[in-house]
Amino acid sequence: MGCPGTRPLSVPMLLLLLLPLLLVNGEQRAELLSPFFGTKSRYEELHPHLLRDPLSLGRPLSGFPLPPASCTPLQLSAVVRHGTRFPTRKQIEKLARLHGLLLRRGDGSGGGGRCSVAERLSGWEMWYQPEVDGKLAPKGSRDMSSLAKRLASRFPSLLAPGRRLAFTSSSKHRCVESSDAFREGLRQALYGRMSEGRKNGEFGPTTTRLFPNAWPWVIAIVHERSKPISSPVIIQFGHAETLQPLLSLMGYFKDKVPLNASNYRHQSKRKFRTGRIVPYAANLLFVLYHCEQAKSPKDEYKVQILLNEKLLPFTYSGKKVSLYSKLKNHYQFSLQNCEFAKVCSIDEKCPRINS
Numbered sequence: 281m282g283c284p285g286t287r288p289l290s291v292p293m294l295l296l297l298l299l300p301l302l303l304v305n306g307e308q309r310a311e312l313l314s315p316f317f318g319t320k321s322r323y324e325e326l327h328p329h330l331l332r333d334p335l336s337l338g339r340p341l342s343g344f345p346l347p348p349a350s351c352t353p354l355q356l357s358a359v360v361r362h363g364t365r366f367p368t369r370k371q372i373e374k375l376a377r378l379h380g381l382l383l384r385r386g387d388g389s390g391g392g393g394r395c396s397v398a399e400r401l402s403g404w405e406m407w408y409q410p411e412v413d414g415k416l417a418p419k420g421s422r423d424m425s426s427l428a429k430r431l432a433s434r435f436p437s438l439l440a441p442g443r444r445l446a447f448t449s450s451s452k453h454r455c456v457e458s459s460d461a462f463r464e465g466l467r468q469a470l471y472g473r474m475s476e477g478r479k480n481g482e483f484g485p486t487t488t489r490l491f492p493n494a495w496p497w498v499i500a501i502v503h504e505r506s507k508p509i510s511s512p513v514i515i516q517f518g519h520a521e522t523l524q525p526l527l528s529l530m531g532y533f534k535d536k537v538p539l540n541a542s543n544y545r546h547q548s549k550r551k552f553r554t555g556r557i558v559p560y561a562a563n564l565l566f567v568l569y570h571c572e573q574a575k576s577p578k579d580e581y582k583v584q585i586l587l588n589e590k591l592l593p594f595t596y597s598g599k600k601v602s603l604y605s606k607l608k609n610h611y612q613f614s615l616q617n618c619e620f621a622k623v624c625s626i627d628e629k630c631p632r633i634n635s
């Protein structure tokens with residue numbers, strides 16, 4: 281590193297990461313740094329065209345949707361990670377300590393030699409306040425609002441005026457706020473910008489149901505399909521730790537060789553890259569179709585899965601569409617061994633919020 285006397289390992293490491301920041305301008309800066317951000321990556325890394333136009337759908341997806349003449353979307357079930365958030369209080373305190381260390385070194389009293397990177401970094405204004413503690417950032421609201429508008433374009437028959445939509449959310453502030461921003465985006469997409477005074481009533485029930493536990497309820501997605509569909513659209517807001525375990529349970533992004541500290545370099549092409557699987561605003565969509573002219577009743581229902589607005593092939597077939605019955609069969613073990621009612625039993629006094 282060329283920084284003499286930097287004892288705590290984390291400082292040179294951090295400097296190494298931040299070095300590119302000092303050399304280039306904003307956009308290049310973000311590009312250079314983005315591979316290191318893991319789950320704190322921005323959604324735009326997956327869809328760079330969104331940097332130019334957040335509402336653009338990009339190139340058409342081959343194979344999506346299923347041909348409208350034969351199959352119509354019946355239900356959309358989405359699990360959405362909250363949008364871009366601020367660092368948590370703990371991280372901010374750490375950052376402040378690290379920054380303090382740099383400042384003390386900079387004034388020559390901290391011992392050690394000179395390091396130009398450290399000096400330049402110490403000129404950075406440490407503007408994070410502990411109060412922003414993990415809250416949704418303004419960019420996070422925009423992530424959600426734009427996602428809602430894109431989904432409204434992708435699923436015009438389901439996300440349509442007057443449709444009954446169901447929202448659930450983890451009780452964390454950033455998820456509830458994400459749900460609000462998403463709904464506002466959707467409202468604008470469906471009813472135009474003059475939505476102010478008519479906040480209630482468009483989406484059927486206007487409550488977001490809150491879940492104190494972040495993850496178990498996601499299994500509801502592949503839940504028994506025997507009942508009539510009460511909501512054609514179900515949107516659930518959670519965390520990276522909601523989506524990643526679900527995807528792992530479903531068998532996605534498994535590498536033959538497990539990642540560990542000693543093989544990190546050889547694993548640069550690994551499938552399990554959280555920054556590309558669950559960046560901010562990550563979304564996993566299950567689309568259930570009803571298909572006319574099916575050979576038999578079990579061929580009537582088909583499913584497609586989209587992860588971050590790209591078709592996700594089914595693990596058991598490699599195909600981008602599956603019979604619903606096959607999907608249910610394949611995940612039978614997880615479905616039957618999930619004590620959904622027990623794990624997710626909700627106290628009736630559980631808080632509900634109005635939009």
Ligand SMILES: *[C@@H]1O[C@H](CO)[C@@H](O)[C@H](O)[C@H]1NC(C)=O
Binds near residue numbers: 537538539540542
């Ligand atoms: C890391 O993985 C490699 C296989 O790629 C294995 O040979 C090695 O023993 C593992 N190291 C540790 C510490 O588990």
